[in-house]
Amino acid sequence: MSNNYIQDMSLVIKAADFAARKHNTQRRKDAAQTPYVNHPIGAAYILTNEAKVYDAVTLAGAILHDTVEDTDTSFEEIRNEFGDEVLSVVRDVTDDKSLSKEETKRLQIVHAPHICEKAKYVKLADKLNNLRDLERYLPVGWDKETARKYASWSREVVSKLKGLNETLDKELEDVIEKILVKYQ
Ligand SMILES: Nc1nc2c(ncn2[C@@H]2O[C@H](COP(=O)(O)OP(=O)(O)O)[C@@H](OP(=O)(O)OP(=O)(O)O)[C@H]2O)c(=O)[nH]1
Numbered sequence: 001m002s003n004n005y006i007q008d009m010s011l012v013i014k015a016a017d018f019a020a021r022k023h024n025t026q027r028r029k030d031a032a033q034t035p036y037v038n039h040p041i042g043a044a045y046i047l048t049n050e051a052k053v054y055d056a057v058t059l060a061g062a063i064l065h066d067t068v069e070d071t072d073t074s075f076e077e078i079r080n081e082f083g084d085e086v087l088s089v090v091r092d093v094t095d096d097k098s099l100s101k102e103e104t105k106r107l108q109i110v111h112a113p114h115i116c117e118k119a120k121y122v123k124l125a126d127k128l129n130n131l132r133d134l135e136r137y138l139p140v141g142w143d144k145e146t147a148r149k150y151a152s153w154s155r156e157v158v159s160k161l162k163g164l165n166e167t168l169d170k171e172l173e174d175v176i177e178k179i180l181v182k183y184q
Pocket residue numbers: 027028029030126127130131133134139
């Protein structure tokens with residue numbers, strides 16, 4: 001085994017361990033209250049399985065993408081544990097939760113073209129994983145209009161990231177269309 005391979009594998013597995021511990025009390029908004037960590041792991045799996053992205057920093061970034069936004073994790077902790085490259089990816093996909101929901105959503109559209117390429121992949125996989133869940137079930141507390149609005153807003157965000165990966169572009173387009181039909 002090469003040293004690079006060992007380093008890459010270690011980084012990704014460390015990220016999975018870290019995310020699982022940080023998200024351990026959180027659940028998805030489905031009836032079964034699926035562990036929240038299924039979402040970041042699902043996003044990373046979309047990258048390897050569908051987008052054919054195998055870069056360890058991108059995969060670690062995908063696995064860690066909600067730790068600062070949704071748990072007590074700080075950017076400093078991400079830097080100390082995973083280094084500056086992973087930090088850049090996580091920083092680029094972390095919303096400022098001190099802003100209003102509307103402003104946060106507006107800023108995702110504005111910022112999307114300017115984030116680093118690895119973060120763009122993470123953002124696409126994040127949205128695709130959430131949208132696939134949304135197509136399967138309405139999250140607890142959501143109505144059809146909330147679902148349609150989330151899909152339309154996601155379409156605006158991902159439109160700023162088009163051209164990076166044909167498979168992700170197509171899968172996102174398809175699932176958004178299905179949601180808009182299912183919840184009309
Ligand atoms: N489809 C789906 N989404 C779920 C589920 N559980 C949690 N979510 C999260 O809900 C958020 C969207 O719901 P909102 O009503 O807008 O936000 P909020 O509840 O977190 O305040 C998404 O995160 P976000 O950070 O607000 O948006 P994004 O930037 O991750 O897209 C998504 O990750 C689930 O079971 N299904």
